[in-house]
Amino acid sequence: CALPIYSSFRSLDEDTHPMDVEFCPKCQEVRLAFECARMSCGDRCRGCLHCIPRCEGCGRCITDANDELAETICKDYLCLDCWIPLSKCNQCNRPFCPRHADEETKLRDRSSRFVCLDCQYGSFQYI
Template structure:
């Protein structure tokens, strides 16, 4: 009798421990979404439990496309932190998007590029500590590995000249405006983002094409991007926010 009670008690304790162990494990479906999470959520998930941490440390798929945008804590991103994050791709990083990451330097970018020769999308707009020379060096390094960037975004990087832009186009082996987000403004002759009025009914576009230009040369609505004239009261009323 006592042996039966003891055996039953032992079985219940074993079952309880097993249930407790199972309760502590994340549901299997959660692992499937890890590769779709934004960077900040990925880093947070790695701190949730040991299981997630081990999975993220051993799986490169979630780290192949690194995007630090307006939603991420970009102000904290330094060269050292960026190197630590991108190293998780094990040299197979495909996409690097850094928006307004002002602490990233030419040296930090070069280290990431040198260790990830398969990058085909490089977006670093408003990364004001980067220079035109640093961008050229990064693209040149990728070219040495026969990688041609599909898109390069460098708007907001200071002192980019027409000569710099020409060099980048030559390295990218493409004259298409879509490959680089900046071009030479037809009005001020500076290297900036150039906009076209999206309205087919735009009078200036239809007659003289004079609405094509950078934001410093042509006043535009921040939402719809159409050009706005000071003498056009209707346009000003409809588009209160301008670039």
């Protein structure tokens, strides 16, 4: 599945797509407003990233009571479908998001397990 445009790039330097800002239908602020990647939502969860939490992996909204929001080491959010298959830190059980997956390989030991930098240094902020 192709990543939604908004989750493919984090900085304007990396993105070559034209920026289309508009009034967010939820907060009425001028921001990038996205449509959900989930077909059943329609326009119900159309909005900016501040109003509608979205999965960093697949781009779908995480707003239903049945949806669980899973946090990654880098403080991004994933839906459970995207979170479950990722390898997790042996201490805090958080994975790297798909954008930072290459960081995980740097932290692996010979047994193919890893401990994130937060757990290694006793902090809970990823920098």
